[in-house]
Amino acid sequence: MTAQRRKQRTALLLLLPALVIVLIFFGLPTIFMARMSFNLHPDQRLFVPGFTFEHYGALLSNPVFTGAIWTTVKLAVMASIATVVIGYAFALIVWLKPPRWRLLLIGVALCPLLISEIAIIFGWWMFFPKNGLLSYALLSLGLVNDKISLMYTEFAAFVGLIYVTLPYCFFILLSIFDGIDRRLIEASGDLGAPPLTTFREVLLPLTWTGLLVAFSQSFIWTMGTYATPSALGPDTLWTVGYLIQEQMLGKHNWPLAAALSMVLVLGVAAVMVLTRSLMPKRASYHV
Amino acid sequence: MSDVLARRGFEPVMLKALGAAFIVFIVAYILIPVLVTLVMSFNDAAMIRFPINAWSLKWYQDFFASPQWTDALKSSVIIATGTAIISTVSGILAAWAFERFPIPFKNALYLLIMLPLFMPGVVLGLGIAMTFGGVQIAGVNLYGSRALVMIAHSLWAMPLVFMLMEATFRTVDYRVVEASYDLGANPLRTFIEIVVPMVSTGVISSALFAFVISLNEFVMALFLTDRDTQTLPVLMWLSLRSAGTPRLAVASVILALTVFACLAIIMVWYVRQLRKVSRN
Numbered sequence: 410m411t412a413q414r415r416k417q418r419t420a421l422l423l424l425l426p427a428l429v430i431v432l433i434f435f436g437l438p439t440i441f442m443a444r445m446s447f448n449l450h451p452d453q454r455l456f457v458p459g460f461t462f463e464h465y466g467a468l469l470s471n472p473v474f475t476g477a478i479w480t481t482v483k484l485a486v487m488a489s490i491a492t493v494v495i496g497y498a499f500a501l502i503v504w505l506k507p508p509r510w511r512l513l514l515i516g517v518a519l520c521p522l523l524i525s526e527i528a529i530i531f532g533w534w535m536f537f538p539k540n541g542l543l544s545y546a547l548l549s550l551g552l553v554n555d556k557i558s559l560m561y562t563e564f565a566a567f568v569g570l571i572y573v574t575l576p577y578c579f580f581i582l583l584s585i586f587d588g589i590d591r592r593l594i595e596a597s598g599d600l601g602a603p604p605l606t607t608f609r610e611v612l613l614p615l616t617w618t619g620l621l622v623a624f625s626q627s628f629i630w631t632m633g634t635y636a637t638p639s640a641l642g643p644d645t646l647w648t649v650g651y652l653i654q655e656q657m658l659g660k661h662n663w664p665l666a667a668a669l670s671m672v673l674v675l676g677v678a679a680v681m682v683l684t685r686s687l688m689p690k691r692a693s694y695h696v
Numbered sequence: 697m698s699d700v701l702a703r704r705g706f707e708p709v710m711l712k713a714l715g716a717a718f719i720v721f722i723v724a725y726i727l728i729p730v731l732v733t734l735v736m737s738f739n740d741a742a743m744i745r746f747p748i749n750a751w752s753l754k755w756y757q758d759f760f761a762s763p764q765w766t767d768a769l770k771s772s773v774i775i776a777t778g779t780a781i782i783s784t785v786s787g788i789l790a791a792w793a794f795e796r797f798p799i800p801f802k803n804a805l806y807l808l809i810m811l812p813l814f815m816p817g818v819v820l821g822l823g824i825a826m827t828f829g830g831v832q833i834a835g836v837n838l839y840g841s842r843a844l845v846m847i848a849h850s851l852w853a854m855p856l857v858f859m860l861m862e863a864t865f866r867t868v869d870y871r872v873v874e875a876s877y878d879l880g881a882n883p884l885r886t887f888i889e890i891v892v893p894m895v896s897t898g899v900i901s902s903a904l905f906a907f908v909i910s911l912n913e914f915v916m917a918l919f920l921t922d923r924d925t926q927t928l929p930v931l932m933w934l935s936l937r938s939a940g941t942p943r944l945a946v947a948s949v950i951l952a953l954t955v956f957a958c959l960a961i962i963m964v965w966y967v968r969q970l971r972k973v974s975r976n
Contacts, residue, residue: 419797427789428805435811438826442822517723517726523908523952527936528932528951531945534936629814636915636933674819
């Protein structure tokens with residue numbers, strides 16, 4: 410009994426540094442933010458202690474905020490669908506390729522993971538505008554007659570967002586594909602199923618869990634980011650993340666910034682719970 | 697019969713062509729921003745525009761001659777090193793506890809340690825900035841200090857180290873550990889002298905991953921640094937907002953080179969360990 414207790418004490422001691430970091434620098438700030446979101450915000454002051462639902466009311470009634478929440482969800486859904494589709498096709502091809510191709514393609518897929526988001530933004534920032542590479546390439550090929558710019562469009566924002574989330578989706582799905590017996594595909598083909606039927610009846614059910622995890626990963630990430638859409642997208646593309654930053658650093662309205670953050674926290678939690686509930690019982694994947 | 701043959705012959709060819717086209721598309725997609733940045737960093741002009749008419753190393757000289765940019769690079773490396781140390785130590789100890797000890801509420805604790813990884817950087821940064829904004833330790837403002845950024849980055853890096861090390865510890869042959877106990881070594885000595893060398897590749901990889909995460913992160917750092925402690929990605933973000941010059945491309949290249957150097961170290965280490973194993 411005492412040996413057992415001593416073991417538990419050692420375990421707690423070992424866990425202590427990690428728990429201190431998580432509880433003090435994540436748990437405490439989250440509680441602090443939750444409380445802050447109910448504080449008052451009179452003019453010219455960061456915040457005044459109090460209790461009001463005013464900020465949450467504003468989030469639900471002010472068209473700027475409801476619009477931003479809607480934009481964020483819409484952007485996250487669309488970018489995640491695109492990411493999962495591209496990532497799925499990419500992972501499927503890499504899975505089917507012979508090994509020497511595989512290593513090369515995995516190396517390419519690692520690139521966006523290793524490069525800072527700011528460097529990625531800047532890379533696309535030089536590609537899309539009037540004097541950028543895209544315009545120059547199309548002009549020299551004679552495909553367009555005048556300089557064109559895709560900068561500050563929703564398309565540019567999507568290209569950037571998908572770029573950042575693609576590797577996560579790819580690696581999650583590739584690990585799922587690697588667990589599948591390849592002979593299943595051959596068997597299905599030998600039994601006379603055309604590729605599309607094999608895909609629908611064999612591959613899709615086997616990779617369902619991976620698809621779910623990849624989608625929710627990508628959704629959570631896209632929902633929380635603001636740098637890529639605000640740097641590449643149009644000026645009106647206001648996401649919740651962008652408004653948090655604006656309220657905090659620009660307008661110094663702490664309670665409202667906190668309330669917006671709580672919306673993001675709840676959004677992440679909702680996606681995680683939803684993914685868990687959609688997952689088959691036996692799957693042991695952690696979301 | 698011929699109909700079936702035709703279909704079976706036609707579809708694979710079409711699928712193959714589609715697959716090849718897709719690979720070209722995806723490789724181009726991933727490499728475009730990388731190559732554009734690399735090319736632009738050797739541009740001679742002060743403006744970002746294509747075509748590039750003259751080449752030079754001018755912007756590299758400019759980068760290293762500017763104290764603002766070299767200070768930011770230094771700050772980035774210091775913060776990334778700190779993050780790597782903090783998250784590797786805490787992550788390894790936690791993973792060891794999870795692997796070898798009975799822990800009450802194991803699933804809840806697991807979720808708690810992993811949770812920050814799923815939180816947006818803007819939320820983590822904001823929370824820490826609000827909570828520790830006015831806190832002073834021994835007369836030094838916590839806010840704006842590099843230590844606070846290190847801990848903030850550890851919220852993302854530590855769960856990753858934890859996950860990686862948990863998987864690594866599962867591969868350890870624990871009969872060797874028991875033997876060490878039987879020979880009279882205490883748990884701490886066993887851990888440092890027996891276990892750590894066995895999992896050195898995992899330790900090195902997780903430390904370098906933590907380093908890379910911190911080096912590249914800029915949203916939390918944006919909330920938590922001031923002019924004196926700002927990191928390279930933060931400075932890049934702020935100057936992109938005002939005006940983009942080839943200097944930014946140089947900064948991107950330097951950031952990426954640092955990351956790839958880390959990757960090279962992991963690979964060299966891994967090959968060395970493999971050789972060691974095969975020699976034995």
